[in-house]
Amino acid sequence: MKKRIVAIGSSIGAFMAVGIVAYAITNLFFTSDYTTDLSKKQIFQFDLNTGASNGEVGPGDSFDISPVIFNDATEEMYVFVKIQMPEWSESPLYTFKADDNWSLIESNEGSFIYAYGCPYMTVLNPGESTSALTNQMTMCSISNAEYAAIDDINVSIMGYAIGTEDVDPSPSEAWSVCKQLGNLE
Known part of the structure; x- marks a missing residue:
């Protein structure tokens, strides 16, 4: 017990x-x-890849060029490409066929503005790329004497982007907003 x-x-x-x-x-x-009070940083940028080949070009010759914009931002965007080229006899020195996904919205004196989207702007989401505006350009068939008189035969390509919020998806309206925001007028 x-x-x-x-x-x-x-x-x-x-x-x-x-x-x-x-x-x-x-x-x-x-x-x-403890939880931090962080906010997301807004990044608005893109990469313009022209795919342009360098070399000698003469009357009637073609060269590769394929402008593409890649949205490297954190936001959706509408994009535009401006092609500036020399003129010959009041006409553009080069000809090219634009891809069906692009709309010509403005042209004058060797300058061509294209909007990505047809008939309405296409939203370019982060991480997406446009289709190439064109794949090649061809110099007009001009005489060697006319060709010799042209000092600069280079083509300039510029890309533009704007945010999509509160922007009309009409290419001409969106370009008007882009010009206003960028003081391009």
């Missing part, structure tokens, strides 16, 4: 010890947390 009382006493003692340890652990527990 003495053994039994000792066993019961030991069990009660062990139970109380576990209870005291559990009580001590729960009373000595502490936690803390």
